[in-house]
Amino acid sequence: MSKNNIEKLIYLFSKIPGLGPRSSRRAVLYLLKNKETMMFSLAELIKNTAESVKNCINCYNIDSSSICSICSDKNRESNIICVVESVADLWAIERGKIYKGTYHVLGGVLSAIDNIAPQDLNIDQLIERVKNQKITEIIFATNANIEGQTTAFYITEKLKDYDVKISQLAHGIPIGGELDYLDEGTLNAALKSRHLF
Amino acid sequence: MSKNNIEKLIYLFSKIPGLGPRSSRRAVLYLLKNKETMMFSLAELIKNTAESVKNCINCYNIDSSSICSICSDKNRESNIICVVESVADLWAIERGKIYKGTYHVLGGVLSAIDNIAPQDLNIDQLIERVKNQKITEIIFATNANIEGQTTAFYITEKLKDYDVKISQLAHGIPIGGELDYLDEGTLNAALKSRHLF
Numbered sequence: 377m378s379k380n381n382i383e384k385l386i387y388l389f390s391k392i393p394g395l396g397p398r399s400s401r402r403a404v405l406y407l408l409k410n411k412e413t414m415m416f417s418l419a420e421l422i423k424n425t426a427e428s429v430k431n432c433i434n435c436y437n438i439d440s441s442s443i444c445s446i447c448s449d450k451n452r453e454s455n456i457i458c459v460v461e462s463v464a465d466l467w468a469i470e471r472g473k474i475y476k477g478t479y480h481v482l483g484g485v486l487s488a489i490d491n492i493a494p495q496d497l498n499i500d501q502l503i504e505r506v507k508n509q510k511i512t513e514i515i516f517a518t519n520a521n522i523e524g525q526t527t528a529f530y531i532t533e534k535l536k537d538y539d540v541k542i543s544q545l546a547h548g549i550p551i552g553g554e555l556d557y558l559d560e561g562t563l564n565a566a567l568k569s570r571h572l573f
Numbered sequence: 574m575s576k577n578n579i580e581k582l583i584y585l586f587s588k589i590p591g592l593g594p595r596s597s598r599r600a601v602l603y604l605l606k607n608k609e610t611m612m613f614s615l616a617e618l619i620k621n622t623a624e625s626v627k628n629c630i631n632c633y634n635i636d637s638s639s640i641c642s643i644c645s646d647k648n649r650e651s652n653i654i655c656v657v658e659s660v661a662d663l664w665a666i667e668r669g670k671i672y673k674g675t676y677h678v679l680g681g682v683l684s685a686i687d688n689i690a691p692q693d694l695n696i697d698q699l700i701e702r703v704k705n706q707k708i709t710e711i712i713f714a715t716n717a718n719i720e721g722q723t724t725a726f727y728i729t730e731k732l733k734d735y736d737v738k739i740s741q742l743a744h745g746i747p748i749g750g751e752l753d754y755l756d757e758g759t760l761n762a763a764l765k766s767r768h769l770f
Binding site for chain 2: 391392405416418419429438
């Protein structure tokens with residue numbers, strides 16, 4: 377009865393992906409031990425973030441303004457769009473610190489099994505951007521699995537009447553990867569895309 | 574600049590044990606996706622818990638009242654104290670649903686390396702309870718490592734003038750454990766404590 381709040385907190389934490397019942401208990405105990413430094417600021421920050429966060433109306437990135445910091449950055453090449461499945465993928469590419477164009481977050485991939493159709497994704501909005509924003513290149517960075525590739529192919533078909541270059545991230549051996557541990561699909565892709573020294 | 578809150582949130586999450594930078598990003602993205610159902614209630618719950626939580630003045634368990642629900646439960650045997658290192662250990666024993674006595678949370682173990690001396694733990698308070706509360710049995714449930722055993726031994730010495738039974742959790746083969754995977758220490762302890770069928 378009186379442990380109620382703590383139990384509810386453990387339950388809420390355990391719904392976060394990557395946290396099971398055991399790690400939620402550990403997380404909550406850590407918070408309780410660091411009540412002053414962690415709990416109040418965490419509560420405040422979660423509330424503020426929830427209140428301020430929105431989707432960019434141009435690229436569907438998550439941000440605190442309705443045009444995200446990437447879309448509104450004058451130093452980025454607004455004529456190039458990198459198409460990603462999720463905000464997590466956008467963050468991953470941003471961590472590389474090399475890409476200077478903009479993004480378009482699809483919000484998922486086409487999937488017959490999960491019943492996700494083109495209208496469930498931000499595909500029409502991407503076509504609109506190509507139509508209206510002088511886009512010169514679309515780079516597909518969807519995942520290298522069947523759904524990701526199908527989605528890229530579907531959008532490519534839809535874009536065939538527009539004068540836009542369409543590319544895709546290279547497939548090959550990850551940096552630091554050992555051949556012996558790689559699947560044949562990756563090895564074959566790396567072999568096909570081999571380039572001269 | 575505008576991604577500030579989200580980045581701060583990921584940083585705070587990554588300080589929770591068990592969550593690294595990658596799993597914090599995943600956790601925060603999950604929260605952002607489930608803003609309505611998760612973020613507001615989580616923020617509220619963390620704040621409420623932080624405001625209401627306190628340590629039991631008798632056994633040092635964490636609870637929302639200054640005498641915890643276990644110490645104030647008339648159906649529990651208040652003459653038996655199970656001595657644990659942390660609240661996590663108390664919760665672990667409670668999950669077993671078999672123990673009906675009370676607890677005493679030491680708040681750690683004696684450790685020369687970590688510079689933890691008797692006065693840093695709730696040891697004197699335990700002695701006081703034995704002195705004043707008609708305690709008949711102390712069960713040590715400190716961890717089965719050197720620090721846990723040293724701490725139990727130290728407290729046992731302090732209690733030798735009191736008329737109280739002192740016991741310790743049995744060491745042996747975990748239920749479901751396979752002999753081949755167990756260390757010799759456990760096997761030897763199990764052999765020494767063997768009992769007749």
